[in-house]
Amino acid sequence: MIENVCKIITEVRNKTPLVHSITNYVTINDCANILLSFGASPAMVEAYDESYDFASISSSIYVNVGTLTKEQEQAAIMAGISAKNNNVPLILDPVGCGAIKRKINFIEKLFKLGRIDVIKGNASEIKSLAGLESKSRGVDSLDNENVLEACISLSQKYNCVVAATGKEDVITDRKRSAIIKNGTEMLTLITGAGCMVGALTAATSAIYEDKFISTVSSILSMNIAGEKAAQKYKTPGSFKVGLIDEIYLLNEEKLLKEGNVKCL
Numbered sequence: 001m002i003e004n005v006c007k008i009i010t011e012v013r014n015k016t017p018l019v020h021s022i023t024n025y026v027t028i029n030d031c032a033n034i035l036l037s038f039g040a041s042p043a044m045v046e047a048y049d050e051s052y053d054f055a056s057i058s059s060s061i062y063v064n065v066g067t068l069t070k071e072q073e074q075a076a077i078m079a080g081i082s083a084k085n086n087n088v089p090l091i092l093d094p095v096g097c098g099a100i101k102r103k104i105n106f107i108e109k110l111f112k113l114g115r116i117d118v119i120k121g122n123a124s125e126i127k128s129l130a131g132l133e134s135k136s137r138g139v140d141s142l143d144n145e146n147v148l149e150a151c152i153s154l155s156q157k158y159n160c161v162v163a164a165t166g167k168e169d170v171i172t173d174r175k176r177s178a179i180i181k182n183g184t185e186m187l188t189l190i191t192g193a194g195c196m197v198g199a200l201t202a203a204t205s206a207i208y209e210d211k212f213i214s215t216v217s218s219i220l221s222m223n224i225a226g227e228k229a230a231q232k233y234k235t236p237g238s239f240k241v242g243l244i245d246e247i248y249l250l251n252e253e254k255l256l257k258e259g260n261v262k263c264l
Helices: 002-015 028-038 046-058 070-086 101-111 123-129 145-159 185-189 193-207 211-232 237-247 252-258
Strands: 020-021 041-043 059-062 090-093 118-122 161-164 169-172 177-180 261-263
Touching: 002 028, 002 193, 002 211, 002 237, 020 028, 020 145, 020 169, 020 193, 028 041, 028 070, 028 193, 041 145, 046 059, 046 118, 046 145, 059 070, 059 193, 070 101, 090 193, 101 123, 118 123, 118 185, 118 193, 123 161, 145 161, 145 169, 145 177, 161 193, 161 211, 169 193, 169 211, 177 211, 185 237, 193 261, 211 252
Parallel strands: 020 041, 020 059, 059 090, 090 118, 118 161
Antiparallel strands: 161 169, 169 177, 177 261
16 A cells, blocks of 8 residues: 555646645645645635636645635535536545534535545544544644544545544545554644645545545655654744655655554
8 A cells, every 4th residue: 555655746746736725814825835845736716606617627626614704615615516516526624623513514514515535634623523522722632532433433424534633643434544653743833734734635636546545645745744844943933844845855765765654
């Protein structure tokens, strides 16, 4: 499996997928820059009357509900319907859903009317969506227990790939599961790390049919780039810039050499 995981980064750069991103206002620029450094093409289209048509010509769609306005909600629903009608993969980042019930209601609507191929969130968000008790503070997860069980439960509920990021990252499609042990605490000291992972997952999902493998690839890429940046920079501001640089410098060889992935 790891060989296929590592090859995806080359395919992203060869094909330059167009990633239609409806993301939160705190991290729009971060997501755009990380996608460019990864080799993808970002487009932040969130106007209600543009999103359906633009989604139809996109390689993938990234929906992040962190600052979910009414305009974004309507645009995301139209993008989701377009994704379903035009067979475009959609990645959902359920930011803060454990703290705000409206977001869970929106996600259920998106599943009903459109499609979702991958859900990528932190442990609390995943457990909330799975209907389990969770602990959170705003968008921050305070809950790292029984994460694999929650991911499998949510994957069964919605028939999609589920990834929970944290000290160790868990990815599953019900039949297969993986734990990624790469990463650095520095990723918790910057805004947008999770959102950037979600955007990268949209990029890898655009060019690889197996969404379990593509999700492992995107999260592993982010974590190894984070480790490399943390070796050079010890403060959050410099680290964030270094992270984007390391994503740009990433290649198959680094992923294969540095990757610490346990398959279950």
